[in-house]
Amino acid sequence: MSDLGHVLVLAGGLSYEREVSIRSGRRVAEVLRAAGVDVETRDTDSSLVPSVLADPPDAVFVTLHGGAGEDGAIRSVLELLNVPYVGAAPDACRVAFDKPTAKAVVRSWGLNTPDSVALPKETFHDLGASAVLARIVASLGLPLFVKPSRGGSALGASIVRSAEELPAAMVGCFAYGDTALIEKYVEGVEVAVSVVDLGEGPVALPPVEIVPDAGVYDYAARYTAGHTEFFAPARLSPEATEACLATAVAAHTALGLRDVSRTDLIVDGSGRPYFLEVNVAPGMTETSLLPMAAEAAGRDLGALCRGLLEIAAGRP
Amino acid sequence: MVASEIRALFAVASRPEVVSLAGGMPYVTALPLDVVGELVADLIAKRGPEALQYGSGQGDPALREQICEVMREEGIDAGANDVVVTVGSQQALDLITRIFVDPGDIVLAEGPSYVGALGTFSAYQAKVVHIAMDDQGLIPESLAQTIYALKSAGNRIKFLYTIPTFQNPAGVTLNEVRRRQVLEICQRAGILIVEDNPYGLLGFDGEPLRALRADDPDGVVYLGSFSKTLAPGFRVGWALAPHAVRDKLVLAMESAVLSHSTFTQLAVGQFLATQPWREQIKTFRELYRERRDALLSSLDVLMPPGCTWTRPAGGFFVWMTLPEGLDSKAMLPQAVDKRVAFVPGTGFFSDGGGERQMRLSYCYPKPDRIREGVRRLAGVIEEELRTREMFGTGRAPGHAGVDTPGPDLA
Numbered sequence: 001m002s003d004l005g006h007v008l009v010l011a012g013g014l015s016y017e018r019e020v021s022i023r024s025g026r027r028v029a030e031v032l033r034a035a036g037v038d039v040e041t042r043d044t045d046s047s048l049v050p051s052v053l054a055d056p057p058d059a060v061f062v063t064l065h066g067g068a069g070e071d072g073a074i075r076s077v078l079e080l081l082n083v084p085y086v087g088a089a090p091d092a093c094r095v096a097f098d099k100p101t102a103k104a105v106v107r108s109w110g111l112n113t114p115d116s117v118a119l120p121k122e123t124f125h126d127l128g129a130s131a132v133l134a135r136i137v138a139s140l141g142l143p144l145f146v147k148p149s150r151g152g153s154a155l156g157a158s159i160v161r162s163a164e165e166l167p168a169a170m171v172g173c174f175a176y177g178d179t180a181l182i183e184k185y186v187e188g189v190e191v192a193v194s195v196v197d198l199g200e201g202p203v204a205l206p207p208v209e210i211v212p213d214a215g216v217y218d219y220a221a222r223y224t225a226g227h228t229e230f231f232a233p234a235r236l237s238p239e240a241t242e243a244c245l246a247t248a249v250a251a252h253t254a255l256g257l258r259d260v261s262r263t264d265l266i267v268d269g270s271g272r273p274y275f276l277e278v279n280v281a282p283g284m285t286e287t288s289l290l291p292m293a294a295e296a297a298g299r300d301l302g303a304l305c306r307g308l309l310e311i312a313a314g315r316p
Numbered sequence: 317m318v319a320s321e322i323r324a325l326f327a328v329a330s331r332p333e334v335v336s337l338a339g340g341m342p343y344v345t346a347l348p349l350d351v352v353g354e355l356v357a358d359l360i361a362k363r364g365p366e367a368l369q370y371g372s373g374q375g376d377p378a379l380r381e382q383i384c385e386v387m388r389e390e391g392i393d394a395g396a397n398d399v400v401v402t403v404g405s406q407q408a409l410d411l412i413t414r415i416f417v418d419p420g421d422i423v424l425a426e427g428p429s430y431v432g433a434l435g436t437f438s439a440y441q442a443k444v445v446h447i448a449m450d451d452q453g454l455i456p457e458s459l460a461q462t463i464y465a466l467k468s469a470g471n472r473i474k475f476l477y478t479i480p481t482f483q484n485p486a487g488v489t490l491n492e493v494r495r496r497q498v499l500e501i502c503q504r505a506g507i508l509i510v511e512d513n514p515y516g517l518l519g520f521d522g523e524p525l526r527a528l529r530a531d532d533p534d535g536v537v538y539l540g541s542f543s544k545t546l547a548p549g550f551r552v553g554w555a556l557a558p559h560a561v562r563d564k565l566v567l568a569m570e571s572a573v574l575s576h577s578t579f580t581q582l583a584v585g586q587f588l589a590t591q592p593w594r595e596q597i598k599t600f601r602e603l604y605r606e607r608r609d610a611l612l613s614s615l616d617v618l619m620p621p622g623c624t625w626t627r628p629a630g631g632f633f634v635w636m637t638l639p640e641g642l643d644s645k646a647m648l649p650q651a652v653d654k655r656v657a658f659v660p661g662t663g664f665f666s667d668g669g670g671e672r673q674m675r676l677s678y679c680y681p682k683p684d685r686i687r688e689g690v691r692r693l694a695g696v697i698e699e700e701l702r703t704r705e706m707f708g709t710g711r712a713p714g715h716a717g718v719d720t721p722g723p724d725l726a
Binding site for chain 1: 321323324325327328331332333334646647648649650652653655702703704706707708
C-alpha cells in the first residue's frame with residue numbers, strides 16, 4: 001500500500017448536477033475517512049487554485065458531475081497544477097462526455113448503440129424545425145429518446161412515443177443544452193456497468209438493473225430513495241450478463257478512459273446490449289449505481305476509492 | 317417528498333456567481349451586528365439563568381407586551397394575553413392549521429400564495445381553493461362567489477388565508493376599500509381570516525396600512541414576525557388570536573415544542589427595549605426601496621415586449637407574467653446556465669396555475685447585481701421565445717417534485 005497523505009475531493013461546481021455532486025463528494029469523503037484517508041472536500045471556485053498551490057494534495061478524487069467535471073476542463077486545470085487525479089485524462093473526457101462522439105467511437109469498435117442523430121438548435125432554426133423533425137421521425141421511426149448531447153442525470157431527457165410529442169421534447173431538451181441527441185428508443189432492460197482499473201487492467205463490476213417505479217428513470221426516480229428498484233446483479237441470463245460486462249470494458253478501452261467509468265446500457269429482448277452513454281465521474285450517492293455494483297461484488301467502497309487514489313498518486 | 321430537478325437547480329443558485337432573484341432572505345447584513353453581539357453577551361451575563369431555562373408555552377410575557385406595541389403601528393389594539401409567541405410565524409400557521417383543519421377541509425387563499433403556507437395546508441390534507449387577485453389585491457367579488465359556490469356544494473371552508481400587504485409572491489397590496497369588503501364578506505359567511513403580515517412595516521410610501529385585524533378582533537387571527545423587521549435567525553414570530561383560539565394555540569404550542577427558545581425571545585425583547593427599532597426598520601425600508609427601484613427600472617428597460625409585472629409598494633417581491641406560450645419552469649435551467657435564478661410561478665399555486673409567471677425577489681442582491689440579473693434574465697427570455705417559435709408553443713414535459721427553494725436561498 002502506497003502512502004497516501006492528504007487527499008482532495010472535488011464536489012459541487014456550477015453544473016445542473018451540483019446537488020448530486022455535493023452528495024457524491026460527501027459520500028466519497030465519508031468512505032475514504034473510514035478507510036483511513038485524510039480527506040478535504042472543496043468546491044470549484046476561485047479559491048481552488050491558490051489553495052492547491054499552497055498545499056498540494058497527493059491526489060484528487062473528482063466527483064463533479066456534468067459540465068466542467070466531466071468535459072475535461074477541471075482535469076486540465078489539475079494537470080496544469082501537476083496534481084494527480086482519479087479518472088480519465090482531459091482529451092478522453094471530452095470525447096466521452098459528448099454522447100454523439102462517444103457513440104461514434106464505440107460503434108467503430110463494433111459495439112451496438114441505437115441509431116441516432118445529433119443536431120444543434122441552430123440547425124432547426126436555419127432549416128425549419130418541422131421539416132427537420134419530420135425527417136427524423138421518418139428516418140429513425142418511433143419511439144425516440146431525446147436528450148441533451150452533453151450532461152447527465154436524465155436532465156432534459158424524455159421518451160417520445162408519437163410525432164406530436166417531439167416538439168415539446170425538443171424544447172425540454174434545449175432547456176439543458178444547445179445540441180440534442182435524438183436516439184431510436186430501444187425497449188429493454190436498463191443496466192449500468194461500472195468499470196474499475198486498479199492497475200491490472202479494466203474490470204467490470206456486476207451489472208446493476210434499474211427498474212423505476214414510474215417506468216421512467218428520470219431525475220426524481222434517480223435521487224429519491226425508494227422511487228426506483230435496483231437489482232445488483234441484474235436479472236440477466238449469463239450470456240447477456242457477459243455481453244454487458246464485455247461491452248462496458250470495451251467502451252472504457254475504446255474511449256481511452258482510465259481508473260473508473262460507468263457505462264449505461266439497454267439490453268433488448270434478445271439479450272443484446274446497446275451502449276447509451278458513459279460517465280467518467282460516476283455518481284457516488286447513496287442511490288447511485290457504482291456503489292451498488294461495488295457492494296454486489298463484495299468490494300468495500302472506501303477501499304476501492306482509496307485504491308483508485310493510490311493508482312492516481314503513483315502515476316508518473 | 318420527491319427530489320426535484322427544480323430544487324436541484326436552486327442548489328446552483330446559492331453560488332455567488334449566480335444572481336439570485338429567487339430567494340427571500342432578508343438582508344440582515346444591514347443590522348448593527350456589533351450591537352446585537354454586545355446585547356446578546358449582556359443578556360447572558362445579566363440574565364443567563366433565565367435565558368437558558370424553559371419558558372412559558374405562550375411566550376415571554378414582556379416580549380408579548382412589546383409585540384403589542386409593534387402591532388400598534390398597524391392600528392391593532394390588543395392585549396399581551398392574546399399573543400402566542402411561535403417559532404417564526406410559520407409555526408403559528410402550522411398550529412392554526414392543525415387546530416382547524418381536518419383532511420379534506422377547504423382553505424381559501426390568494427392565487428398565487430405563499431409557498432410555505434401551501435406546504436403546511438397540504439401537510440394537513442387541506443384542499444386549497446385559490447381566489448383571484450389583481451393589482452389591488454384579492455378581488456372581493458371572486459371571494460364572495462367562491463364562498464357561495466363552495467358552500468352551496470356542501471363544502472366546509474375553514475378559513476381564508478391572506479397576505480393583504482405586499483403579498484408574497486405577487487407584491488400587491490389589498491386596497492382600503494377592499495379590506496372592508498373582505499372583512500364583511502367573511503363575517504357574513506362566518507369564515508375566519510388568517511392574516512399573515514410579515515412585510516407590513518416594510519412599506520415604501522407613507523404610513524403603515526391598517527391591518528385587517530385592527531377592525532375585526534373576533535374574526536381575524538393575525539400572524540406577525542420579526543424575521544423581516546429584525547432577523548429570521550431568531551425565529552421569533554407570533555399569533556394574535558381571539559381568546560378561544562388563543563387557548564387552543566397555547567396547548568398546541570406546548571404539545572409541539574414545550575416552549576419557544578427563551579434565549580431568542582429575550583434577545584429580541586432586549587433589542588426592542590434598548591435599540592431604536594423603528595429606525596432600524598426605516599433603514600431596511602430605504603434599502604429595499606432602492607433595490608425595488610433597481611429591479612423595476614431595469615425590467616422597464618430590458619424586458620422583451622409581452623412581459624408584464626407588478627409594482628410593489630413594499631415587501632420583497634415582483635411577480636412577472638411572461639408572453640403567451642412560455643413556461644417559466646422550463647426556462648430555469650437556461651437561466652441558471654446564464655447565472656441568474658428566479659422562482660417559477662407554479663410553486664405558488666396548489667392547482668397547477670402559474671406556468672407563465674415567475675417571482676423575482678429584490679431583497680438580497682445589491683442594486684447593481686439586480687440590474688445584471690435582469691439583463692441576463694431578459695436574454696434567457698428572448699432566447700426561449702425564439703425556441704418556442706421554432707418548435708411551436710407546446711409545453712415542455714413536466715417535472716415532478718418541489719418547485720421552490722428552501723428558505724436559506726439568498
